[in-house]
Amino acid sequence: SGATSLTTTQLLISIGYSFVRKAIASDPAYRTGVLPNGQPGEMLTIQITEIETTADHGPGTFTLTPVKGTGWTSAVFEAVGDMQTFLYIDDTTGWVPLPNTSVQITF
Numbered sequence: 001s002g003a004t005s006l007t008t009t010q011l012l013i014s015i016g017y018s019f020v021r022k023a024i025a026s027d028p029a030y031r032t033g034v035l036p037n038g039q040p041g042e043m044l045t046i047q048i049t050e051i052e053t054t055a056d057h058g059p060g061t062f063t064l065t066p067v068k069g070t071g072w073t074s075a076v077f078e079a080v081g082d083m084q085t086f087l088y089i090d091d092t093t094g095w096v097p098l099p100n101t102s103v104q105i106t107f
Helices: none
Strands: 005-008 019-025 032-035 043-052 062-066 074-077 083-088 095-097 104-106
Touching: none
Parallel strands: 005 019, 019 043, 032 062
Antiparallel strands: 043 083, 062 074, 074 104, 083 095
16 A cells, blocks of 8 residues: 655656645746656546745746656646646556646647
8 A cells, every 4th residue: 555645846746646736836947847657547636735936937837748648748737726637548548637627738
């Protein structure tokens, strides 16, 4: 078994958890991240819990790009509370985003 949730500011999303709480910064160096391949049938939900905004860099956003995804190229999180669930089908299909209402998915 093990932990099912994680809070992180890392740019590489940790796999093996079912829920990741993500804090993001307005600094452009922290605005993009990578979703590595998972295990077949794995579901992962990512929720933004904190955004640091500075006068130098404006509001924080986070753009997530999968190593392997079918039908989408990125997911943009823009506000605290934004949440997206992904399902890893297999190593051929990769991650697919499940329906959401707050995260902008680019196809």
